[in-house]
Amino acid sequence: MAEVVLDTVSKFFGNTTAVDGVSLTVADGEFMVLVGPSGCGKSTTLRMIAGLESTSGGTIRIGERDVTRLQPKDRNVAMVFQNYALYAHKNVYDNLGFGLKVRGTPKPEIDERVQRAAKMLGIDNLLHRKPKQLSGGQMQRVALGRALVREPDVFLLDEPLSNLDAKMRVHMREEIGKLHAATGKSMIYVTHDQIEAMTLGDRIAVMKDGTVQQLGRPLEIYDRPVNTFVANFIGSPEMNLVEGELANGASRPTVSYQGAVLALPEGQHHRQAADNQVVLGIRPEHLAISEAAAGTIPVKVILTEQMGAQTLLACQTEKGGSLSALMSRNDTTRPGDIIHLSTEPGHIHLFDPRSGTNLFADPTAPGEGQP
């Protein structure tokens, strides 16, 4: 059992608050991703779990033990660093075995565990090389292996893929996923890359300004972001966030955007916003080209970006508002074309313009009924 429990954990650097009362429970065997922009406190949170930073407040528990005041070496965690942090003066074998040797593990056991981890990561032919003779991907494998050999309660990974090239990153992402499946150990993974977060995490904690904005399963967060920050941060290309106005139409509630009146999902209650002003959120992939009709938004295509399987259209409304829409690659729209964009009621998100919070009383509403 190695559940990790953070209870109102804070960290202050002088007058700066890096982490502000974060409470989080990582279940035994769970893959938890802390994601957010630089300076959001995700790395500091991870470093506090490792014991590399002291906490300014709150407690951290790993399994049954309160580790808040323990030294890193006494926490039985293993960490993988962004720049690998290999011991340059030791060869791969000694890098892998270092943690065991320090702890006085008998030599035959060290050898067996090192060989097993090396085989698992496909680095068993590199054991006698020095780190500087390795490629980036190989170094990252060694760094992973060093953590693996330790058989810790929890794996902590601090942006482990950000120094790798795009292709290697995708490959290592898969490897880390497989490694998690194979070991069944809790992993806490810090990244600023929302795709890594979405693909790897059992659950994701989206962080900003030292607080957890939203905690949930990847698709939950994608479908039902609690505020404009999460809505904007998760999902690529970014969600369109534009100003709209709420109105009660004849048959159902609606929201108008620059003259276009869009229907909201029926039978769902949203909180009222002051002056009925709202921020309207629609993901680019939820916009479609349709015939001119009520409930569609007329736009001019400014730019088309071919991304391979899909094409991203950058569009402008008559009044100068910007919208981006994701189409299939077969779409024949050209810059300068006038098109009409439409969306499903269920794909519309409403946010309070001041606080940015999701206005649906039950923020699960917009996501329902989606494939």
Place this chain on the structure above:
Amino acid sequence: MRQEFDVPLINRIALYAAMALAVAYSFFPIYWMLISSVRDPQVLYNSVDLLPGPYSIESYTTLLAATDFTIWFANSVQVALGTVVVTLILAVLISYAVTRLQIRGKTTIIGTMLYAYMFPPLLLAIPLYAIFVRLGLADTHMALIISHTTITLPLGVWLLWGFFKQLPPDVEEAAMVDGCSRLGAFFRVVLPLSLPGITTVAIFSFLLSWTDYTFALVMIDSDHKKTLPAGLETMVGQYELRDGELMAGSALIALPLLILFIFLNRYFIHGLAAGAVKR
């Protein structure tokens, strides 16, 4: 076209000429020292031939037989090694502390140390001597070691500070997560990785202590406690102008340094370069 090819060639020739001149300028005294030390003392004053010979090791044998050269040599080794040890221990601890730990005014600490380095040795030597007399350390090798450390320590801290700043803290942190205490991580990871920097500081300290004349002259009175440079100086008055022996003595002073450089050259250059580059 001709012009384009000719100009670089002329440049290159000029460059090589300048280099040859610089090398000749630096090495001629050493060359002269070496050939004079192995020249037959009979012709030492009659011939100013640039070429060596006639050969004789008489200067060396006289030097070793008629002076306390071996004692001075042993003293110099003792003082230089002492200086290296004291400098390394202090410089490593101080520079590591100012690099990694949260210490108030750490740039001031480094700044003040470098400021101390700017004083000419003679300016420090006299007040230091007064202090050593009070402490009962006058005319001891310990006094000389402490005096030499005033020069070697600021340089050592400066060099190692640059070196430690370059070492990513992640590596120590990895060691701490792997099971080391901070001190354990320091000994098992930081020290081995800093070997080039530490070697550089060791060579510098040895060199400064080994060749020091000013402090040796002020601090040590007894002949049998003198170090090599101060000891050789006594020969000038004692035996009048014994150039052959002086050159032989100087050659023997230079020899250990030469050997040190040949063996540690690789670390030395690496350490200097590493300390120089900012991250």
